[in-house]
Amino acid sequence: MEILMLFVAGVIGGAMNSLAGGGSFVTFPALLLAGVPPVAANATNTFASLPGYISGAIAFWPAISRHRSRLIGYALMAVLGGWLGAELLLTQSDAQFERVVPWLMLIAVLLFVFGGRLNAMLRTHAGGFGRLGLVLAAALLFAVCVYGGFFNAGLGILLLAVFALNGLSDLSAMNGLKLCVSSLVALVAIVRFGLGDTIAWFQGGAAFAGTLIGGYVAARLAHLIPVAVLRIGIILLGVFLTVIFFFKAYA
Numbered sequence: 001m002e003i004l005m006l007f008v009a010g011v012i013g014g015a016m017n018s019l020a021g022g023g024s025f026v027t028f029p030a031l032l033l034a035g036v037p038p039v040a041a042n043a044t045n046t047f048a049s050l051p052g053y054i055s056g057a058i059a060f061w062p063a064i065s066r067h068r069s070r071l072i073g074y075a076l077m078a079v080l081g082g083w084l085g086a087e088l089l090l091t092q093s094d095a096q097f098e099r100v101v102p103w104l105m106l107i108a109v110l111l112f113v114f115g116g117r118l119n120a121m122l123r124t125h126a127g128g129f130g131r132l133g134l135v136l137a138a139a140l141l142f143a144v145c146v147y148g149g150f151f152n153a154g155l156g157i158l159l160l161a162v163f164a165l166n167g168l169s170d171l172s173a174m175n176g177l178k179l180c181v182s183s184l185v186a187l188v189a190i191v192r193f194g195l196g197d198t199i200a201w202f203q204g205g206a207a208f209a210g211t212l213i214g215g216y217v218a219a220r221l222a223h224l225i226p227v228a229v230l231r232i233g234i235i236l237l238g239v240f241l242t243v244i245f246f247f248k249a250y251a
Contacts, residue, residue, distance in 0.1 A: 006034055010211040011214035013049075014210060018052065030207065046189050046193070049152055050183065051211050060179060061176065074177060077142045081145025082186070086192035137163075141181075144162055145181065
């Protein structure tokens with residue numbers, strides 16, 4: 001029954017990521033509900049999210065290739081930042097991380113709600129940042145990759161904001177680069193988590209399989225699903241879970 005629940009959570013989370021984002025609002029709590037300790041649940045959620053990143057990056061490759069000159073720098077930031085973020089997670093005890101989770105969930109919900117407006121604003125004004133904007137964008141990219149290695153939810157929205165600050169305006173390319181960087185952050189974090197024996201492979205495998213199926217099916221049926229309604233549902237779910245996590249951590 002536990003494995004079936006995780007598989008279904010993976011299907012739902014994969015579909016959400018494919019359509020609007022926010023899949024971690026389902027898969028991460030499901031892993032906790034299945035009895036996976038908080039730090040291991042977070043590491044396992046990164047593993048379960050990986051297939052959607054890779055398949056999406058492959059699909060966006062024609063758009064990504066137009067900006068291939070940026071890939072080496074972005075990849076370096078992703079690898080270094082993702083590894084450091086994973087290292088930071090492994091310094092946390094389950095009790096410590098349990099108190100951090102509500103705040104991370106709150107950040108992820110706020111990013112999900114306001115990320116679109118933030119990215120639109122940055123795309124409009126990015127040209128005025130000049131060289132300072134480029135330096136700031138590089139520093140922010142590294143910081144965002146550290147965040148992604150530590151906690152996966154909200155990573156994509158943060159990356160889009162950094163790319164907008166870096167002067168990118170092609171949404172297809174931005175989404176593709178987002179998925180490339182997310183894939184690398186997740187891959188190096190998974191390697192580090194695996195070396196630390198932190199991933200619950202059995203439970204994660206069930207969620208991983210569900211994510212693969214859910215992401216594919218949702219992509220095929222995307223034209224039938226009202227994304228605006230889905231976003232509202234994801235926001236309500238995120239707020240509800242954030243309140244629950246705060247209650248459990250601090251009540």
